[in-house]
Amino acid sequence: MAFSLMEGNEAIAWGAFEAGCRFYAGYPITPATTIFNTMIKLLPPAGGVCIQGEDEIASIGSCLGASMAGLKVMTATSGPGLSLYSEHISFAIGSEIPIVITVVQRLGPSTGSATRGADGDIQFMRWGNSGGLPIIALAPSDVRDCFVLTMYAFNLAEEFRCPVFLASNKEVSMTKEGLDVNAIERPQIIDRATPPADAPFLPFHVASGRSVPNFLPIGSKTLVRQTSSTHGPDGYITTDPEQIARNQARLRDKLLSAVDRFSYCEAFFEENADTLILTYGVTARAAKDAYLELRRGESPVSLLVLKTLWPVPEILIREKAKGVKRVIVLEMNDGQYVREIRRILPEKQVDFYGKMNGKLLTPPEIQEVISHG
Amino acid sequence: MASLLNKDRPPVFCPGCTHDRIAKVLATAYQHMGLKGNQIAMVSDIGCSGLFDTFFHTHAFHGLHGRALTYATGMKLARPELNMIVTMGDGGMGIGGAHFLSACRRNLDLTLFVLNNFNFGMTGGQFSATTPPDAVVGSGFLNQLERPLDVCKVAVSAGATYVTRCSAYRKDLAEEIERAIRHDGFSVIDIWGICVGRYAKKNRLTPKEIDKDLSALPPVEGVVEENQRKEYGKQYREEAKKQQEASPPRGIEPDCSPLEKTRQEIIVLGNAGQRIITAGDLLCLAGLSAGLRVTQKNEYNITVLRGPSISEVILSPEEILYTGIETPSVVIAIGQEGVNRRAQLFDRLRQETMVIRGHGVTLPQTAARTITVDFKAQSIRAPERALASLGILAKLGNAITPDMLRAALSDRFKDPVLASSLDLVNRVEYNA
Numbered sequence: 109m110a111f112s113l114m115e116g117n118e119a120i121a122w123g124a125f126e127a128g129c130r131f132y133a134g135y136p137i138t139p140a141t142t143i144f145n146t147m148i149k150l151l152p153p154a155g156g157v158c159i160q161g162e163d164e165i166a167s168i169g170s171c172l173g174a175s176m177a178g179l180k181v182m183t184a185t186s187g188p189g190l191s192l193y194s195e196h197i198s199f200a201i202g203s204e205i206p207i208v209i210t211v212v213q214r215l216g217p218s219t220g221s222a223t224r225g226a227d228g229d230i231q232f233m234r235w236g237n238s239g240g241l242p243i244i245a246l247a248p249s250d251v252r253d254c255f256v257l258t259m260y261a262f263n264l265a266e267e268f269r270c271p272v273f274l275a276s277n278k279e280v281s282m283t284k285e286g287l288d289v290n291a292i293e294r295p296q297i298i299d300r301a302t303p304p305a306d307a308p309f310l311p312f313h314v315a316s317g318r319s320v321p322n323f324l325p326i327g328s329k330t331l332v333r334q335t336s337s338t339h340g341p342d343g344y345i346t347t348d349p350e351q352i353a354r355n356q357a358r359l360r361d362k363l364l365s366a367v368d369r370f371s372y373c374e375a376f377f378e379e380n381a382d383t384l385i386l387t388y389g390v391t392a393r394a395a396k397d398a399y400l401e402l403r404r405g406e407s408p409v410s411l412l413v414l415k416t417l418w419p420v421p422e423i424l425i426r427e428k429a430k431g432v433k434r435v436i437v438l439e440m441n442d443g444q445y446v447r448e449i450r451r452i453l454p455e456k457q458v459d460f461y462g463k464m465n466g467k468l469l470t471p472p473e474i475q476e477v478i479s480h481g
Numbered sequence: 482m483a484s485l486l487n488k489d490r491p492p493v494f495c496p497g498c499t500h501d502r503i504a505k506v507l508a509t510a511y512q513h514m515g516l517k518g519n520q521i522a523m524v525s526d527i528g529c530s531g532l533f534d535t536f537f538h539t540h541a542f543h544g545l546h547g548r549a550l551t552y553a554t555g556m557k558l559a560r561p562e563l564n565m566i567v568t569m570g571d572g573g574m575g576i577g578g579a580h581f582l583s584a585c586r587r588n589l590d591l592t593l594f595v596l597n598n599f600n601f602g603m604t605g606g607q608f609s610a611t612t613p614p615d616a617v618v619g620s621g622f623l624n625q626l627e628r629p630l631d632v633c634k635v636a637v638s639a640g641a642t643y644v645t646r647c648s649a650y651r652k653d654l655a656e657e658i659e660r661a662i663r664h665d666g667f668s669v670i671d672i673w674g675i676c677v678g679r680y681a682k683k684n685r686l687t688p689k690e691i692d693k694d695l696s697a698l699p700p701v702e703g704v705v706e707e708n709q710r711k712e713y714g715k716q717y718r719e720e721a722k723k724q725q726e727a728s729p730p731r732g733i734e735p736d737c738s739p740l741e742k743t744r745q746e747i748i749v750l751g752n753a754g755q756r757i758i759t760a761g762d763l764l765c766l767a768g769l770s771a772g773l774r775v776t777q778k779n780e781y782n783i784t785v786l787r788g789p790s791i792s793e794v795i796l797s798p799e800e801i802l803y804t805g806i807e808t809p810s811v812v813i814a815i816g817q818e819g820v821n822r823r824a825q826l827f828d829r830l831r832q833e834t835m836v837i838r839g840h841g842v843t844l845p846q847t848a849a850r851t852i853t854v855d856f857k858a859q860s861i862r863a864p865e866r867a868l869a870s871l872g873i874l875a876k877l878g879n880a881i882t883p884d885m886l887r888a889a890l891s892d893r894f895k896d897p898v899l900a901s902s903l904d905l906v907n908r909v910e911y912n913a
Contacts, residue, residue: 110732111769113762113777122730131559138783152721157558161551162583169544169551169580170558173524176542177559195545222783283804284762284777286769289730326522326540327560333534335543344490344535393802400802468805 111286121146123258130156131174139278164192178325184210204269224466225279245273245418313341319362371421378408387438397471499674526573547577575610585639598676606679633701643668650688735772744797750819760867761792768796770888789818815839872906
């Protein structure tokens with residue numbers, strides 16, 4: 109048992125590498141840059157490619173090209189770069205291009221505070237695309253999560269052929285902790301499904317019983333088409349409303365109907381607790397301190413730490429909130445994810461506490477909110 | 482070898498459009514080169530040039546406006562064996578300018594055809610980056626105010642290794658396209674043509690007029706001698722082979738005994754450039770060497786060698802959750818900027834907190850026990866003071882032991898830095 113001192117961003121890079129990432133492109137931005145710094149050491153000697161794009165648009169654009177050529181790809185940025193990623197996020201959603209996008213959030217709006225943490229881009233990740241179709245987002249709380257959730261993110265991107273966000277935060281990504289890398293239990297690596305050899309290949313044909321098209325890379329023997337335009341199974345523009353509607357519904361349902369299989373969380377249940385704390389990201393750490401402290405007293409609370417944020421793991425949340433009267437949502441923003449909780453738990457009292465000043469929520473603040481609302 | 486033109490999807494350009502001619506010439510060039518469809522990836526931009534990929538039996542990738550070169554870059558690096566053909570209009574040239582400059586500078590083996598017809602045809606004939614100021618376009622008078630871009634001049638100055646400016650009606654266009662594709666590096670052909678549906682409706686433009694306009698400009702044709710250099714992908718792979726494989730994190734063995742079984746919260750306050758974060762790293766490594774859990778939360782401004790630098794380190798035998806520190810057990814105060822940033826902290830400090838203060842650093846009033854160290858008198862320079870303070874902590878037996886510090890230094894540094902660091906932490910003196 110030997111612990112390494114590792115930053116969240118380094119763990120993200122190592123997790124990506126172990127998941128099979130062989131193409132990384134990024135543009136320098138605090139607090140995401142150290143992912144690039146690690147990738148430039150990891151990828152080229154392993155036969156992979158790591159490049160610095162001329163801007164964020166080029167960085168994610170080259171990732172989409174490399175992904176369609178068959179590589180597992182990742183890019184990383186912060187709020188200002190996420191803004192520039194938008195057109196290509198929409199492209200990756202609509203044209204089913206697997207990509208992992210790490211967003212190391214910093215205090216916004218706009219260029220905001222480059223070296224201060226926040227979770228202010230949670231709804232932006234979900235809705236910052238044209239068309240409004242769903243994406244997947246996972247949120248790490250610590251360095252270990254950074255490693256493991258990045259591996260999960262790659263698996264999900266491969267399985268569902270969609271952009272998967274790792275919703276990190278300066279306070280997770282640039283915080284260092286001891287990590288025993290060898291002791292981490294790794295998920296089995298998933299690769300995008302390839303078509304059967306005996307049938308003619310259509311790039312967006314979905315076999316019956318499946319929700320995702322099979323993949324062949326551009327450059328393979330069989331010709332492959334990719335397009336950002338509204339397309340039919342053959343990858344050519346279609347104007348057929350029925351075909352269009354069917355495809356849009358599939359792009360939505362392939363994620364919404366599957367989220368129960370990847371609703372990652374940590375739950376701490378206290379019998380007789382009438383309050384559930386619900387949080388994610390770095391705030392989960394202070395929340396757990398508060399939970400442990402209250403467990404020693406007379407009014408314990410339950411705690412749910414979400415690691416999957418999008419699609420909203422509704423069944424999981426309803427199940428964990430069963431039996432409590434009150435849910436307190438804690439976020440390092442002005443109240444973003446609480447909107448989802450209010451939407452799916454209309455019968456409960458849902459309270460919110462958060463702040464946006466570059467400071468972490470502290471355990472005493474959280475206890476105060478729980479005790480005195 | 483059969484033509485790669487897709488008979489099921491013939492070009493849908495306006496009758497008489499130059500694009501139609503270019504599509505057929507491109508198919509001729511492919512055919513002459515003996516290329517199979519699966520050896521080519523066509524990447525198309527937006528607008529009428531964005532339809533190109535659909536007319537051919539090749540690999541195809543159609544994306545957003547101005548970004549075609551970015552996709553082609555990723556694809557070519559992933560699959561160097563592919564012939565990458567990028568079609569873009571003068572519109573894509575304008576919106577994707579940064580990508581064009583980068584492609585020229587990189588010299589990755591992509592072939593770009595700028596189908597230059599001096600306006601945005603598909604959206605209604607608005608002016609583009611190449612529209613002449615005297616043209617009549619769909620953007621009112623605005624094109625009169627801007628100077629058209631000389632695509633080839635920009636390409637040459639940005640480092641493109643193959644640049645041609647020509648008319649779409651030139652007789653040997655297929656041969657020229659073939660030369661551009663065969664060139665090992667970034668090649669661009671700025672192909673001038675006629676948009677019959679929009680531009681030519683209000684502006685007189687014929688193949689002869691194009692020839693006349695071209696002859697008024699200095700010729701740009703083929704290999705740019707002064708820019709010749711190795712292709713980017715080849716050079717990338719050569720350099721990559723020379724890089725040492727990154728060694729996986731090996732971890733530090735927990736061989737030392739911790740000082741005490743309680744949680745330690747240490748804040749290092751300094752100025753940028755004082756190696757405050759390194760001191761935080763060393764405290765963590767010291768903790769790991771004694772089997773403790775550790776967290777390190779850092780704070781600094783966007784400036785590099787100016788402003789405060791703060792490291793907050795927690796060492797604990799238990800799991801560490803919240804990473805902030807409200808009431809530290811140790812404060813190392815060696816830079817005024819860090820102290821000023823956390824001025825409110827000092828009022829909260831308890832008597833049992835130890836403060837190591839550098840001589841000359843002014844502290845707010847505090848109940849904590851303070852040791853003042855005159856680093857200057859010991860010839861310890863500003864960037865060495867954080868490490869020297871760790872030496873004092875170890876000597877005092879507070880938070881870390883000399884063994885733990887030695888283990889941390891040995892993990893982090895190699896000689897000669899290791900030897901000089903060990904010397905520093907041994908020789909530093911203080912008055913308790």
